[in-house]
Amino acid sequence: MIVIYTREELKTVWMQIASSLRGIENCNDKILETENDELIEYWQSVILPDLIHKGERALTRDETILYIQNDSLCKRIKKAIRNDGSLTEQNDINFIAKMISEYAVAENAVIPDYVTKSMVVGDTAGIKWIQSGNIFISVFHKDKDDHESDGERIWQTLNESLIEWNPSYYQIIKSEIQNTIEAEALSFNNHLANDGYGQAGWLNQILNSASEEIKRKNIEFVFSNLSEELYERLKGNKCLVGFINDVFETYTTDFKSSGEAKSLEYCSKQMNLPANASSFNEMYHALNMNLSSKNFEERHISTGTIFFDTESEKWYLCVSAACDLVPTQGNEPHHKRLSPHRLIKVLELFNANQNKALPNGEQSKYIYVIHKNTRKYLSIFEGDKTLPVVDYIVVLNHGHTVPGEEKNILSAVFLSSMDDNVQNVPVKLKLKSQLRSGYAERYQAIASQYSSRIGVDYVSMMP
Template sequence: MAGEHYSAFVEEAFVKPIRSVLIVDDDYPTFDEMLDAEIARNGQKEQQKAKDWYKDPARIKKVIASFRTPGRALLVDIHDGTNVSSGAEVKIAAHLHQSDLLVLDYQLDKAKPGDGSLAIEIIRSLMCNDHFNLVVVHTSEELDTVFRETLLSLMSPLAERLGPVELEQAQTLLLEGEDELEGFIERLTRSISVDQYVHARRFRDSYLRTMGKSQQPYSAFREECGKLKWESDDRKLILKYLLEQAELDLQSRFNPGPDSQIVWDDGSSKYIKTNSVFIAFSQKGNDDDLLSELLSALNAWKPRPSRLFLAKLRAEMDEYGVMAQSAVLDNQHALAHWYRRLLASEGPNRRWLIAESVARHSEQLMNGILPRVENFAARLIDAEAKTDLPEVLSKEHFGVDLMNPQERLKADYEHNAFVSSKPPEGWHLTTGHVFVVGQDYWVCVSPACDTVPTQLSATQIALFGERLPFMAVKLNPVADGKPLKDVQSNRYVFLRIAGSVKCFCFNDPVSDTSAPTWHTLYAEKKGMLTKTFSFKVLVTERGSKGLLQRKRDAQVVCQLRYEYALNLVQRLGGSLTRIGLDFV
């Protein structure tokens, strides 16, 4: 649970930006009902009062009033869920914006007591939404049951499965146990149900240790296993097997859509979070304050500071984006110049200029937004710094122990990769592109102006045709696991490749004064890249009768940020122009 100082920033980033509330609940009044009531009164007819809100309108009024307190006059819309197909409900949910709050009744079909299928379908549709949506499931049903059913319906089955050998071993152990103790398989199977499955999904790294200590929710399982002389590995295998069987029984309740990273907490402030939806749970009662309950659930989640920064950025874009946009559009002459270049360009060059123009527009737009986000971040950091040591707070928020040398080294590597490199971009080979040929990593160090296909000189085209000559330096991998004492020597680059950070050296890692390995290579099609950032390159290699040029496949896997790429260009220039002196 977030502390009071942190809770204020969670509220500012997630709750205060809410501008409208959509309530989907068949127990709430709609405009049609109120108009029908007036028509009935004028015609002196009896108004039908089938809904529960007629019995206690004060409670409904109090809920709506909670969204319209002084300083928070939210737009509240009510949708009646009765007599509406699930497809229509999904369409309603699909239009929600990230500044909206959805209050959703779990049981939308009163003809099916306890059935939350319509509500679940709406939430599933929100999981496919591009926005980050806030939802409060507001229910009169038993809250633990609603939470568990919602959770299971949003899960996807695990991809891992026991192999054939493990399956046979598990089944053999169970049959041997049944031979020794009649009814053993039935009792053991009963000890693993939904509760154990959900626990194992939530604590995938530690549930086996919990079972090994005979702790809940596996105490009944351990008690049954204790009747046999099973080793620890046998118990772990049987638990995995029974959890797999439990998952098969739950298949029909799982989400048929793509897998989403789900986190949850079933404590006093229950929540479920996917990539695009945050769901809080609230029991209907006489003192409903849904915004407070939403904030409590957000505090239980305790979003990391970095997420608060980004949430604040989204909110500021919504709130002040139009004003910032107006400032960007004032530069008429520059905008006209950029647009003329776009119109005059053709082919791949146009694609690149469009990307460049959009980036420039975005940069100017962000210049008007970022000061507000920086102010938010400064206030958060000032408040946090007063509470504990930086290392303690970092571990609390991110689960990373920076006092541990290996954790600190990994953090340093990830930081270095983030500030020095980025995913590849562009439509042609350029300075800083890191590419792989065979097993070797190379970085392009030719000046960017010399690699633009449309700007090649007539002399270059006459000499090389469709080939682009460029200089590349071979990057030497650095052994993992040790801190670099000379990391500031400007020799190293850190690249995120295939999900992990790798360190490379511009020259020989063991010799600071060694010369880099550089080649002149020739890229086919003037260095233009495919959509997957691949290209063909001619490499000079040694053959049995002399030097040969061979065509190789090359794949751009990363890109150095410009200042880091320029550093390598300068280092190569210094190496090529060094002067040897004849001192003894």
């Protein structure tokens, strides 16, 4: 948190800080990169001279503030471009409108940053406060004659700014966690830190790693061990835990006094979401998705990895044992024959109805993902069937980075019959997300139970 105490005009200071934090574009370079002669000529002969002389195509201060905070293109500017008659394609008009907006931001940025682009929010007047990432800035004008009450007025301005910002509980808690880490010299007392033999053992493992990939994994284990210790230390910090409890107690008190009949409506409004049935459905989809899964950040496909065929868009869940999916392991004959490829066991996933997946979420047969900005509900059962569909896929070059391949895209094959022989049916798989521990094991158990089923024959009575 930063307080800017200045004699400069607050409008100027606010705009300089906001523009610098947001990051800027090199408009001329962007225009030239289009290699569109018509567009380049229009920019250089019409737009640029007008911007330099603050003509009608230049953004006003209020329009610049709106663009900085919302990335919204100015309708007035787009209309002016259209009226010029030089450009007819809507994409070209939007592009020039964006470049005009970026030009306005760049003019105000006292510290130009062409690399980092950040989200910036602030008060609508653009004179009081700015928030970007972990930074919160309150701007206060220094009175030339009266300094005695400045301290009190700064504190009042800061409080007003924080109230206007109205951060979510996530932002508040993250900030307090960061403050706790910075304020305390957290000591690490786990078994690895205390045990010199353990440290020596891991150092030996890292030094003797058979490959860079194994070395990375060994280092990641040491890092994760420290991360777990940090979590345990923070969890045991009574002040931090008390602060977090107080945050939610504040929401509880506010809800009770708000007059809202339903907590769903209250929570939606707190997050600036529409309070309607569609929002409530999205809330529970997001809740279940967050409870059960996380983004795929693993080194290789594993138990609980959710993925889909990029062509057919069929969805699958990997239910092979995790130990069978470690690229450096696998002593069974079929592993050795297929190496570096790997045979994996999967459950096919089927599209499910939202009206069933949300009320019956506790049945643990549904999987929640976001795909192409749409919330999807997937089930391990097709329709009203009660048995899963188990399949097998061979992942090519398992655990190896293939040059030219997009991140989290795998090449694989299905085995299929053709002319009394076996053929490979190639597919591209997109790794989407990873089920958390517990959820992944549950689906693995369902697949195992299905695979070990015993079918015995009975005879039905003839009519």
